[in-house]
Amino acid sequence: MLPKAHGGILVDRVLNGEERERARGEAARLPRLEVSNEIAREVMNIATGVLSPLDGFMGREDFEAVVSTGRLANGLPWTIPIVLDVAEARMAGLGDEAALSYRGEPFARLAIREVYTYDREAFARGVFGTADSRHPGVARVLALKDRLVAGPVRVFQLLESAFPKYHLRPLDTRVLFEKKGWRTVVGFQTRNVPHLGHEYVQKTALTFVDGIFINPVIGLKKTGDFKDEVILAAHEALLQNYYLKERAVMAILETEMRYGGPREAIFHAIVRKNLGCSHFVIGRDHAGIGTFYPPYAAQEIFDRYPDLGIVPLFFTAFFACKRCGGVVNEKTCPHGAEDRLDFSGTKFRNAILQGGAEADQLVRPEVVGAVRRFKDPFIGE
Numbered sequence: 612m613l614p615k616a617h618g619g620i621l622v623d624r625v626l627n628g629e630e631r632e633r634a635r636g637e638a639a640r641l642p643r644l645e646v647s648n649e650i651a652r653e654v655m656n657i658a659t660g661v662l663s664p665l666d667g668f669m670g671r672e673d674f675e676a677v678v679s680t681g682r683l684a685n686g687l688p689w690t691i692p693i694v695l696d697v698a699e700a701r702m703a704g705l706g707d708e709a710a711l712s713y714r715g716e717p718f719a720r721l722a723i724r725e726v727y728t729y730d731r732e733a734f735a736r737g738v739f740g741t742a743d744s745r746h747p748g749v750a751r752v753l754a755l756k757d758r759l760v761a762g763p764v765r766v767f768q769l770l771e772s773a774f775p776k777y778h779l780r781p782l783d784t785r786v787l788f789e790k791k792g793w794r795t796v797v798g799f800q801t802r803n804v805p806h807l808g809h810e811y812v813q814k815t816a817l818t819f820v821d822g823i824f825i826n827p828v829i830g831l832k833k834t835g836d837f838k839d840e841v842i843l844a845a846h847e848a849l850l851q852n853y854y855l856k857e858r859a860v861m862a863i864l865e866t867e868m869r870y871g872g873p874r875e876a877i878f879h880a881i882v883r884k885n886l887g888c889s890h891f892v893i894g895r896d897h898a899g900i901g902t903f904y905p906p907y908a909a910q911e912i913f914d915r916y917p918d919l920g921i922v923p924l925f926f927t928a929f930f931a932c933k934r935c936g937g938v939v940n941e942k943t944c945p946h947g948a949e950d951r952l953d954f955s956g957t958k959f960r961n962a963i964l965q966g967g968a969e970a971d972q973l974v975r976p977e978v979v980g981a982v983r984r985f986k987d988p989f990i991g992e
């Protein structure tokens with residue numbers, strides 16, 4: 612049996628048929644609140660159940676409980692506030708309901724239940740463990756507008772996915788997993804082109820469950836990262852050549868990276884539970900950035916969530932070892948640094964772009980081929 616959605620019920624706030632047309636018509640008369648791409652994507656995630664049990668943006672009670680305890684006010688594990696920030700000046704024109712619009716097109720209704728002030732620094736410290744504005748997640752929190760607006764959403768126009776072919780809602784993934792006869796599924800989060808180390812982790816995890824769900828995060832990333840379409844093509848090449856079709860599924864998750872380390876690891880696990888996963892891979896420094904989090908903090912935090920309802924699978928750092936002849940970790944290889952190659956960003960990048968003697972110990976040739984088909988695989992300035 613696949614796990615139930617977080618909190619027990621898979622949220623569905625997408626309107627259909629007559630209801631949809633009525634909502635669309637009524638929305639035309641509501642005050643409009645234009646939102647960013649990131650917020651619009653989050654509304655899609657709420658409405659399609661990716662963020663179950665949330666049915667909208669958090670009110671003060673849940674927000675404060677999440678920030679200070681890592682749980683909703685009712686005690687359910689939840690670690691990242693899902694909030695809608697609005698400038699104080701903008702609030703005057705909004706009544707008890709608004710139409711959310713993206714690029715000028717209304718797509719959802721928001722029932723405004725609560726408007727509240729909050730402490731940005733406490734928000735940052737609670738979630739990220741720091742208020743240092745060099746942390747990109749903290750910087751975004753410090754730049755939020757004055758007020759948070761809470762209430763349930765109803766979507767009457769789903770926004771086009773950046774990659775429709777790879778966009779699956781929790782309802783879709785759950786049907787797909789069941790059709791394949793999977794009762795246990797491990798979720799694998801990624802935001803990179805896959806190297807042999809990733810494949811080693813994926814296949815080690817897959818050994819113990821029925822299927823693997825490769826789930827790249829698509830959205831806001833940093834200059835110099837691989838582009839989303841490159842990451843997808845590279846994973847596709849790996850799947851085609853090195854996985855059984857009946858054992859692996861890939862779909863995207865459209866959300867922003869918060870770089871929240873341990874807190875975000877719990878959040879990522881909850882999202883995958885909603886998508887139907889029974890297990891979730893947590894590697895070294897999951898969702899971390901720079902040296903803000905100790906390397907295994909994102910694993911240790913799971914001790915505080917025995918009631919999460921998804922099993923974390925912890926992996927240590929891995930290397931390619933020339934003497935062992937493959938990918939190893941500290942527990943499986945007795946050799947020293949002189950025999951090992953790490954998968955550092957620069958080394959991996961060079962292996963892909965320039966090849967060289969060590970390249971085939973780091974990355975599959977089909978993956979290299981897939982990346983090289985793009986004229987410019989990286990995100991520019």
Ligand SMILES: [Zn+2]
Binds near residue numbers: 932
């Ligand atoms: Zn070795």
